[in-house]
Amino acid sequence: MSGPNSEYDPVEVTPLKAEEVDAMRVAALEAIAAATSLDELKRVRSEHAGDRSPLALANREIGALPPQARKDAGMRVGRARGEVNQALAQRQQVLEAEAEERMLAEETVDVTLPWDRAPQGARHPLTTLQELVCDVFVAMGWEVAEGPELEAEWLNFDALNLGPDHPARTMQDTFWLEPADGGLVMRTHTSPVQARTMLERQPPIYVICPGRVFRTDELDATHTPVFSQVEGLVVDKGITMAHLKGTLDHFAESMFGDGITTRFRPSYFPFTEPSAEVDLVCFVCRGLEPAVETCRTCKGEGWIEWGGCGVVNPRVLAACGIDAETYTGFAFGMGLERTLMFRHGVSDMRDMVEGDVRFTTAFGTEI
Structure with a gap:
């Protein structure tokens, strides 16, 4: 300057x-x-x-x-x-x-142009999977049984040999309706449908029971407070664990393809005795060497946990008015969300409940 x-x-x-x-x-x-x-x-x-x-x-x-x-x-x-x-x-x-x-x-978009394509709709994959499961068992001669989601405490617990001191009755697992002593809960499993069926009809009984259940779980990638189950019940003369194993092997093949079998691991459930956890042979590596060693799906085990099962406890039969000396039966239960995750590689359970149309559209109208 x-x-x-x-x-x-x-x-x-x-x-x-x-x-x-x-x-x-x-x-x-x-x-x-x-x-x-x-x-x-x-x-x-x-x-x-x-x-x-x-x-x-x-x-x-x-x-x-x-x-x-x-x-x-x-x-x-x-x-x-x-x-x-x-x-x-x-x-x-x-x-x-x-x-x-x-x-x-x-x-610019010419909105007056003719068009001949309607957007493809989609049904929720849990709905179509539930119908597919029912179709599998109806084809075997079974019936579909349903019951209310708001359930009596006696049917949800007592009739199934879940005594007053059983941990599942606590507030940590169950949604209780007010008043607290009213005896009403949001059902924690679909087993009350089995109890209702046994109370309403005489054997032989072959029913599949799908539906929503409620537990006080936190929503995360593998848990949700509202989820879907499918349970099966058979009560007839001469029913054994062998019948249960054959039924579950057929169910597994129908869901995951030919050659998929199951195995039983001893476990405990109040409403069955003996009881077992049901494992699937891994549908990715099929449990075969050397693929099983590096399989990310089963983490090298060759098997994947699927659900629970067992022979119906005689106390449950007696509570529902069935002669336990004459009849025996078996029951099993699986989570539909878990089955859907296995079948389609869904990694986060929250995707199923958040209502994003982009998730359901991928499945179309059938599964």
């Missing part, structure tokens, strides 16, 4: 000469008029109206003039900057209008 002059001599500061200021103004106006897009105008604005533009730098030189010359120089530079800013604003409006017209022309 030049030092202050003691005498009036406008030639001392070259950028402030009238012809220099006018040349800056003209150059700026020509550049503005030549801008054909908002991006170009933004560059022109920086070059001719920004802090480092010629007119802005000339404005800073006004302080180097003697007091008598500052007024004229300031007015000259101010008028030039005002014209440039006005031209920028006008050009901005024009380019914005052109951009909007261009966007409307390029992105």
